[in-house]
Amino acid sequence: VTTSIYNLILGKLYCDHYGTMRIQGNCEYSCKLKFKEQSIIDRNPHQ
Known part of the structure; x- marks a missing residue:
């Protein structure tokens, strides 16, 4: 997962x-999570 930090100098600071x-447990269980990158069209950075 990549983290980007926005508005470091001006505005309200937030990260994306x-x-x-991929998360793997002790047994045969595993999970793959995909985090969607924020698009330019999205107005609310906290969605």
């Missing part, structure tokens, strides 16, 4: 996470 994360 995107990419793929």
Whole structure:
């Protein structure tokens, strides 16, 4: 997962996470999470 930090100098500071994360348990269970990158059209950075 990649993290980007926005508005470091001006405005309200927020970060955006995107990419793929794989979580594996002790047994045969595993999970793959895909974080969607924020698009330019999205107005609310906290969605």
